[in-house]
Each structure stands twice: as structure tokens, then as C-alpha cells.
Amino acid sequence: MARIAYRMQIMSEHTLGSSHVPLRDLVTDEIRQRILTGLLPPGERLVEDRLAEDLGVSRNPVREAIRVLATEGLVEVAPRRGAAVARPRPAHAEELFDIRMALEGLAARLAARRRDGAALARLRTVLDDQRDADQVGAVADLNTRFHTEVAAASGNEHLHQLVGPLLRRAQWVFLQTAYTRAGESLTEHERIYAAIAAGDEESAQALAVAHVAAARRSYLSHVAAQPAT
Amino acid sequence: MARIAYRMQIMSEHTLGSSHVPLRDLVTDEIRQRILTGLLPPGERLVEDRLAEDLGVSRNPVREAIRVLATEGLVEVAPRRGAAVARPRPAHAEELFDIRMALEGLAARLAARRRDGAALARLRTVLDDQRDADQVGAVADLNTRFHTEVAAASGNEHLHQLVGPLLRRAQWVFLQTAYTRAGESLTEHERIYAAIAAGDEESAQALAVAHVAAARRSYLSHVAAQPAT
DNA sequence: GCAACGGCTTCTGTATACAGGATCCAAGTG
DNA sequence: CACTTGGATCCTGTATACAGAAGCCGTTGC
Numbered sequence: 001m002a003r004i005a006y007r008m009q010i011m012s013e014h015t016l017g018s019s020h021v022p023l024r025d026l027v028t029d030e031i032r033q034r035i036l037t038g039l040l041p042p043g044e045r046l047v048e049d050r051l052a053e054d055l056g057v058s059r060n061p062v063r064e065a066i067r068v069l070a071t072e073g074l075v076e077v078a079p080r081r082g083a084a085v086a087r088p089r090p091a092h093a094e095e096l097f098d099i100r101m102a103l104e105g106l107a108a109r110l111a112a113r114r115r116d117g118a119a120l121a122r123l124r125t126v127l128d129d130q131r132d133a134d135q136v137g138a139v140a141d142l143n144t145r146f147h148t149e150v151a152a153a154s155g156n157e158h159l160h161q162l163v164g165p166l167l168r169r170a171q172w173v174f175l176q177t178a179y180t181r182a183g184e185s186l187t188e189h190e191r192i193y194a195a196i197a198a199g200d201e202e203s204a205q206a207l208a209v210a211h212v213a214a215a216r217r218s219y220l221s222h223v224a225a226q227p228a229t
Numbered sequence: 230m231a232r233i234a235y236r237m238q239i240m241s242e243h244t245l246g247s248s249h250v251p252l253r254d255l256v257t258d259e260i261r262q263r264i265l266t267g268l269l270p271p272g273e274r275l276v277e278d279r280l281a282e283d284l285g286v287s288r289n290p291v292r293e294a295i296r297v298l299a300t301e302g303l304v305e306v307a308p309r310r311g312a313a314v315a316r317p318r319p320a321h322a323e324e325l326f327d328i329r330m331a332l333e334g335l336a337a338r339l340a341a342r343r344r345d346g347a348a349l350a351r352l353r354t355v356l357d358d359q360r361d362a363d364q365v366g367a368v369a370d371l372n373t374r375f376h377t378e379v380a381a382a383s384g385n386e387h388l389h390q391l392v393g394p395l396l397r398r399a400q401w402v403f404l405q406t407a408y409t410r411a412g413e414s415l416t417e418h419e420r421i422y423a424a425i426a427a428g429d430e431e432s433a434q435a436l437a438v439a440h441v442a443a444a445r446r447s448y449l450s451h452v453a454a455q456p457a458t
Numbered sequence: 459g460c461a462a463c464g465g466c467t468t469c470t471g472t473a474t475a476c477a478g479g480a481t482c483c484a485a486g487t488g
Numbered sequence: 489c490a491c492t493t494g495g496a497t498c499c500t501g502t503a504t505a506c507a508g509a510a511g512c513c514g515t516t517g518c
Contacts, residue, residue, distance in 0.1 A: 099332070
């Protein structure tokens with residue numbers, strides 16, 4: 001309750017009272033964040049009343065948020081039995097990697113073709129932040145952020161819209177296995193950035209695909225070494 | 230109103246009273262269908278009260294349906310100003326083609342790798358239906374259906390889940406330009422099917438990509454010849 | 459004649475209310 | 489001892505209610 005109310009406050013101050021972000025959106029973000037950070041673990045039931053009371057709102061915004069999160073794939077709903085945080089199965093991680101290679105490769109290529117100045121600047125900023133980051137949570141967020149920005153830099157709105165949820169799910173799956181790969185990630189990101197900035201479509205795509213493929217290999221050996229928790 | 234109630238009836242009979250499909254899902258399907266068939270044209274405002282009365286339900290299921298359709302990208306919502314059927318911009322069509330080439334290429338490859346018997350049988354059925362279809366609406370639906378089934382045959386759940394909405398949007402954009410490409414489509418589908426059935430990953434992917442690329446070229450020349458309606 | 463202002467209408471955002479299915483526990487029965 | 493059965497409880501699905509923002513329209517002042 002306090003939390004949402006607080007953020008609402010911040011929002012309205014920040015936007016000079018113009019925008020009036022609907023509660024439902026704040027609720028959606030909040031629940032998503034709780035899932036992504038592991039505060040709501042996989043399998044946890046999302047009881048509408050409890051969430052509503054916890055966030056200090058009525059059930060309606062919570063319900064709408066749950067529908068949205070369900071179409072994003074973060075929660076699973078069973079009719080008349082309610083929603084629960086989705087349980088990522090091992091196969092899901094592999095599936096995600098396949099898709100990410102295809103889409104992020106495309107995104108990098110399009111970004112290189114486009115070479116949009118503002119987008120490149122944002123990428124540069126993320127990379128600098130990534131270099132300075134040291135907290136585990138921040139590292140993961142910035143990693144996701146970089147990939148998101150590449151998708152944005154592609155100029156393909158749909159692609160950006162698709163990659164967003166995909167990356168969130170990937171980050172979440174990683175979270176479940178307490179796995180990161182910070183060092184290599186940064187240098188590979190730098191290479192991808194360089195290729196995009198140089199307008200080298202071919203390299204950009206190849207590097208992006210290789211980057212995801214490397215993450216996949218690393219991830220697979222990680223889960224193999226440390227099986228089901 | 231009658232419509233939804235009727236479908237509810239059918240549903241509950243069909244499933245022997247076990248499933249009890251929530252109204253919200255029926256409402257979602259109904260509105261989506263109305264958008265996809267053009268009954269609700271782009272830009273049309275989705276006034277909750279009117280939809281609710283029209284479908285014989287209250288506003289809540291309608292609201293939840295709108296949120297879902299919004300995350301699918303079929304409707305656009307402006308805070309405090311309500312939802313409207315999305316307006317596809319020309320650039321969107323191109324964006325969709327890029328993404329479809331990447332994802333459907335991947336899907337065809339994975340399907341060829343997998344060669345699942347049941348999935349192949351479903352594909353075969355769709356192709357046979359497609360050969361017999363003659364009504365414009367049916368042709369478009371079956372075309373979409375084939376692509377969806379390929380995604381399903383990939384065995385990659387996420388991919389299937391991603392490609393579904395994508396195809397719906399593509400079909401819808403096509404609808405706006407009153408464009409189809411039935412003949413070529415069928416023969417190309419047959420080739421893709423053959424490659425998948427033969428387990429030829431490389432060909433399957435190449436053919437799928439070429440198929441979408443051909444559709445793109447054809448579409449672009451079509452809209453060039455017959456500009457903005 | 460035109461622009462600013464104020465009230466009205468419409469619609470969204472949010473809360474509350476109520477009905478009925480799902481689940482669980484306990485007691486009874488074979 | 490396992491298995492069913494009845495009821496109580498929890499929770500979802502759906503409807504209704506109400507407050508306040510956005511847009512519209514007529515009016516008023518210049």
C-alpha cells in the first residue's frame with residue numbers, strides 16, 4: 001500500500017501532475033518486479049485479495065495486471081483456480097535462447113543498418129553504467145537493459161515490443177539458477193556496440209548471435225554442474 | 230449478447246460441463262475476431278459500456294479483454310481516454326515481415342529437426358483444407374493456420390506463443406489492404422511441408438524465409454500500386 | 459466574429475458487493 | 489485403514505456503484 005502510494009506520488013511529481021499513471025499500470029509493474037526479483041517465487045499463488053490489500057488497492061487493478069502478466073507469460077492462470085507465478089521448466093530456457101538468437105541477431109543487424117545517434121548514445125551510457133556496476137541485481141538489470149536498447153535501436157517497434165518480455169523472462173530464468181556472467185558479457189557487449197556504431201550489419205548480427213550462444217553454453221554447463229534445486 | 234451467451238452454451242455442452250470457460254476469455258476472442266475481420270476498423274474507439282451492453286456482459290470482462298488485446302498490440306490505450314483499435318502504419322507491415330522471416334525460419338528449422346508425427350498430420354490436414362478453400366476469409370484463415378501449425382510443430386512453446394499474435398497482426402494488416410496471395414502460397418506451403426517432413430532443416434528454414442520474403446515483395450508492390458485508402 | 463470560460467455529458471478508473479465453484483477438513487462408513 | 493460425503497471456507501468470476509477527468513457546446517466578453 002505505502003509502496004504503490006509512494007510511487008504514485010513520485011510519478012505525479014516527476015511528470016508535473018500531467019500524466020496520472022493509472023494504478024493498474026503501477027500494480028502491473030510492481031507485481032512484475034516482485035516476480036523478476038524472486039520476491040514472488042515460481043509456483044506462488046497470486047491471491048487477488050491479498051495482493052490488493054498488500055498494495056492498498058482494490059481487486060480490479062490487480063486482476064487486470066494479472067491478465068497482462070499472463071499474456072506476457074510470467075504467470076499462469078487456471079480458470080476458477082486463480083493465477084500463480086509461472087514455473088520455468090528447464091526446456092524453457094533452451095527455447096528462449098533459440099528465439100533470442102534469432103531476434104537479437106536481427107535487432108543488431110537492423111541497429112547497425114540504422115545507426116541512430118540518440119540510440120547509440122543510450123547504448124553507450126548503458127555500457128558505461130555496466131562497467132561501473134558491482135551489485136548483482138544491478139549487473140543483471142543493466143545486462144538486460146543493453147539488450148533492450150539494441151532492440152530499440154533497431155527502429156523496429158514490434159521487435160522492441162517482442163524482445164522486452166523475452167528478456168525479462170530470460171533474466172528471470174537466470175535468477176532461478178543464481179547465475180550471471182558479468183565479465184564476458186561486458187566485453188562482448190562492447191564488440192556488438194562497436195559493430196553497430198560502425199554500421200557493420202554482418203558483424204553486428206554475428207556477434208549478437210554468438211553472444212547469446214555463449215550465454216547459452218555457459219548456462220547449460222552451469223545447470224548441468226548444479227542440478228535441480 | 231445473444232452471441233456470447235450462445236457460445237457459452239455450446240462450450241459447456243461440448244466439454245460436458247467441466248470447463249466453464251470464463252466470460253472474459255469469450256469476450257477477448259469475440260473482440261479480437263471483430264478486429265481481425267474488420268468489423269471493428271482501425272481507429273474505432275472501444276467504449277467499454279457499449280461493448281459490454283452489446284455482448285450482454287458487465288464492464289469488467291470487457292476491460293480485462295482490452296488489456297489483453299493491448300499487450301497483444303491489437304488495440305492502443307491512452308490513459309483516461311480509453312482504448313481504440315490500433316492503426317497499422319505502413320512501416321508496421323515491413324517490421325512484421327522482418328520478424329516473421331527470423332521467427333518462422335527458425336520455426337521451420339526446428340520443426341524439421343523434430344519431425345513430430347502428430348504435428349505433421351495436422352499440417353497435412355491444413356494443407357488439404359487450404360487446397361479446397363475458396364472463400365476469401367477461409368483462405369486467409371487457413372494460411373495463418375498453416376504458419377501457426379509450423380510454429381507449433383517446432384516444439385518450442387515460446388516460439389508458438391510469440392508467432393501466434395504476430396501472424397494475427399500480419400493477417401490483419403493484409404486485411405486492411407484487401408490483399409491475398411492464395412495460389413503461390415499453397416505451393417510454397419507444400420514445399421515447406423515436404424522439407425519439414427523430410428527432416429531437411431536447412432531447406433525448411435530457407436523455404437520458410439523465402440516464403441515470407443516473397444509475401445513481402447508481393448505486398449509491397451501491391452501497396453505501391455494502390456496507395457493509401 | 460472570435461476566443462476564453464463555465465457547465466454538462468460521457469466515459470474511464472477504482473471500489474465494493476454478491477453468487478457460485480474449488481478445496482479442505484472432519485466425520486462417518488465399508 | 490482407506491474411502492467417501494457433507495459442510496464450511498476461501499477465492500474467483502461477474503455485476504454494480506460512484507468519483508473525477510476529458511471533451512463538447514453554448515455563452516459571454518472583447
